[in-house]
Amino acid sequence: METLEEAELCFPQLLNSSCKKLTRPRPEALTIYILMSCVSLLTVLLNLLVIVSISHFRQLHTPTNLLLLSLAVSDFLVGLIVMPFQILLTEPCWFLGDLMCTVFVFVLYITVGASIANMVLISVDRYVAICDPLRYSTKVTQMKVKLCILLSWVVSVFYAFMMLYDNLKDPGRFNSCYGECLINVNGAVDLVLWFLIPISAIIILYVRVFVVAVSQARSMRSHIAAIKLQRSMTVTVQRSELKAARTLGVVVAVFLMCYCPYYGISFSGPAIKMSSSTNLLFFFLIYFNSGLNPVIYAFFYPWFRKCVKLIATLHILQPQSRLTNVM
Secondary structure, three states, rough: OOOOOOOEEEOOOOOOOOOOEOOOOOOHHHHHHHHHHHHHHHHHHHHHHHHHHHHOOOHHHHHHHHHHHHHHHHHHEEEEEEEHHHHHHHOOOOOOOOHHHHHHHHHHHHHHHHHHHHHHHHHHHHHHHHHHHHHHHHHOOOHHHHHHHHOOOOOHHHHHHHHHHHHOOOOOOOOOEEEOOOOOOOHHHHHHHHHHHHHHHHHHHHHHHHHHHHHHHHHHOOOOOHHHHHHHHHHHHHHHHHHHHHHHHHHHHHHHHHHHHHHHHHHHHHEEEOOOOHHHHHHHHHHHHHHHHHHHHHHOOOHHHHHHHOOOOOOOHHHHHHHHOOO
16 A cells, blocks of 8 residues: 555546545655656666667677667667656656557557567577577578568557557546546456467577577587587587577566566456556566666677777767677
């Protein structure tokens, strides 16, 4: 239960239809504002670095990095658009109107959906790279990846529209009073179609990836002394792919930890009150995940650290900087 001070009305002129203004204690509200504002700013800046790095340097234009770019775009939009609105929802009353409440949740669903779709695509990419490396270059091309990314965003928009159709058709129809932001969704359908099925696919693919990875590692250790030059080059490529799989595995693991609590509220009922403290915590975990991904890249990808240095020193403004070796 929230600790609330004396109740007032959100809209005093609407005595019988206004929501009560149940304000949070000032220390709690101030903590929420500062924490979410900092996370929002860091999410925007860090993901912008990923977007600029992969977009600018030609050497990074690989199928895997295109998927990371799409993920960074969805995370960037979370920090730039979704989180500022969520900060407004920490207020006891929603003053932007029913339409803006619905639009906010609509954008939230698109970005969350795109992130989940990107995670599935990343898992498929690593599965093919590790389990069928000889045909990876023919199966996974830049054009195919671009089409898959486009399709994932289109599906995310369509899914958001279908889930929020009643809310978009008549914004505010589920509010019990003026000054409330209440959204009605089918939690069971959302849980199954946009969480359990994709997450099951991700887990199955990564279990397969790591089983093959362990098998390859044992094989390389037992035969390393007898490997010829050509075989050595193959091993080097395999090690690179295994490192990428481990890195993206960490991304997926963090993703699961941050998103599971959010989808747990699907069992609480169809109506989601966006400003409740419990929901704010769950949504914050999702937003926090959007800021964590670039941090993971910084720890595991040397090319990202090098790109950040080149961007910070304005090297990208020099002629032919796109051709710089960052690997």
